Amino acid sequence: MASSDLSLPGKPEWVFDREAEWDALIAFARDTAPGARLGVVSGRLRQGKTFLLETLSAVTGGFYFGAQQVAEAESLNRLGEALARYTGTPVPFHRHGWEEAVEALLALGEERPVPVVLDEFPHLVRQSPALPSVLHNACRLRRQAGRLSQARLLLSGSSLPLMRRLFGPASPLRELAGPSLTVGPLDYRQAARFWGIDDPRLALLVHAVVGGTPAYRHDYVEDDVPAGPDDFDAWVCRTVLNRRRRLYQEAHHLLQEETDHWDRALSHSALSAVATGCATQGQVADCLGTPLTDTARCLTLLRENGLLESEPDAFRPHVARLRVAEPLLAFEHGAVHAHRPALEQRDPAEVWKHARPVFDSVVMPVHFAQVCREWALNFADPAVFGARPVTAARGTLPDPAHAGGAETAADVVVRGPGDARAGVLLSVGLARWDEVMDVPHLEHLRGLLARLSDLGEDVGRARPACYGAAGFSDALRAAEAAGEVVLVGLDRLYGQG
Structure with a gap:
């Protein structure tokens, strides 16, 4: 990376932890090397990618655009309006195609290094499959014409399989791709600090429910933190088992959003099997009574989307051991899933009395070992x-x-x-x-x-x-x-x- 006379802004105090991620992003954004560069930011939903990228744009004076699942024409119109606001153009201008839009984005970096963020980039590619080639060609033509841009394109996405394909060996973007950053959950120690929990047993119990996903504390439970160890059961009932809180349906939404339109019923059953002790592909197939080929496809999908992890046995490396990667899904499918119908009709505290022993005997031993x-x-x-x-x-x-x-x-x-x-x-x-x-x-x-x-x-x-x-x-x-x-x-x- 070229040296820079530009100062590198420190991480704002309102950004919790993420020192390594911030340092990588800010160094990329202020890189003074000639020519447009492309960075990749990926990670599962709710981990704080958008928050980091919005903060980076605000601190550096960069451009941020968050894509949505809409038609191509609407995305282009929204991008034009965002560019008009950013450049101070009095009348929003509408782009008639991605060639024109990409040229406008690259033009933002003609005078200085500037981060140009396209958040949830996979949404745009689904609407406009030729977009990766358009980006590649625009950068190539600028190089050939000597019109070098210092735009620092940051393409972000939550669809892990699609992000891997977009920047894989067969992609036209591979030639441009520079640093690749994954924004993952907070580790269990960071999560305890983030939730403000000093008691280690309580911290571990809470982590077994919500893991290290930052969004869950503020957006999904409205900053409701257990007052102490004796408040844990009541906290579970008023948050993850409370129909009026967003966290109540989050396990369902996670599976729905991450696995797209695949067989969600089989995915739920497979996660339940793994969460309750099935550690190999064959054991899951036997538990579900499904053909091994269908089970293998389902487990592959869950692994590709970061919901399951497969690790070699420490003594028998040829044996792959499965585990649920997201604690909220392990909590749901290990302890709560069977009680969902009752939760729709009965008081959460009454239902939790039946689910808590399963949580203690099935979910917590596995989570503690991990x-x-x-x-x-x-x-x-x-x-x-x-x-x-x-x-x-x-x-x-x-x-x-x-x-x-x-x-x-x-x-x-x-x-x-x-x-x-x-x-x-x-x-x-x-x-x-x-x-x-x-x-x-x-x-x-x-x-x-x-x-x-x-x-x-x-x-x-x-x-x-x-x-x-x-x-x-x-x-x-x-x-x-x-x-x-x-x-x-x-x-x-x-x-x-």
Whole structure:
């Protein structure tokens, strides 16, 4: 990137966190290199892309246009009106085609670097499939004519599959594409700060419901934050289970918007299957009683849209393990989905009494284990495991003591760099949400390490670890003091201990 005499504005105080995203956007917007450049901003709905891009435009004096799902002519008219307001043209001018409109956008950068944001760019491409080629040709013709623009085009979109196709190897925009930025959810620590929750157990409970999606706090629950741990149940009833709040239908809307017009009924069922314990494609197909081909197509769609994640088993890399990527969908399909008809007729508090045990026994253990893996990968000091982790995943082995496909599992398997395909084994851990962890948990891990050693795994550097939300026994604390086990409680997960 060329050096610039232009100062780089700091992130406004009203933008929470997002330091890395802001630095990348502002550096791109103020890049003084000759010629138009193109940046890509993608991410699922509700994560704050529009907020960041609107703020960037306001701070830098850039141009912002938010596309809508309308006809091509209406989009062109709206763009013309927005350009007229931006340039101070007294009478809005209407563009008769994208060639003319793109030329007007590039002309905005003829005197200085200026960000030109086309938010929800996929809406425009659906209306005008030739738009990527029009953009490419306009930039090429300007270069050939020596009419270089310093427009910094930022094309943003929430449709992840379409964004990947638009800027993939076969796209004409590939030649122009510069930095690519993904705006994702806040991590669990950021989310706790964003919601203003200091109690780690309450923070984790709230995160299991709404995850790290910024829009949910202000727009979807109207800044309703639990007053304390004893207020959590009431908070669930007055927010996500409250028919008068936007969050009530959000799981349904997410699936509807993200998966376009595919089989939504099958998508709901597939998410329910994964949220309640089906971890492989075959298990989901068996649970739903659907052909494997239909199940595979559905799961692929959910993965492409960022609603499901597929991760290799830490001990058997050829086995892919599924999990629901969005906590709100895991909450809905793991604990609430079966109670939806009752919610339409009965008091939320009465319905939650039946759903809460499922939330505690099904949703929270899975969510807690995932947060523990995130801690190991992103927050643990390298000294904890003897090296910087590269992966943290669930691992399973067939249990020789039980027939019928039973497995022995480790919830947090940490691997570091190494010559082995999977990386050197640094730690094998168990995560328990609702039980005090004791010496038998450590013995289980020792037995698992012995089995791995018998199977040829190098376990010489592997440290047993217990992740416990309900605490640890005195005996296990003594084992920690003796250097026999790593203990990670809620305070440590949230950087409070």
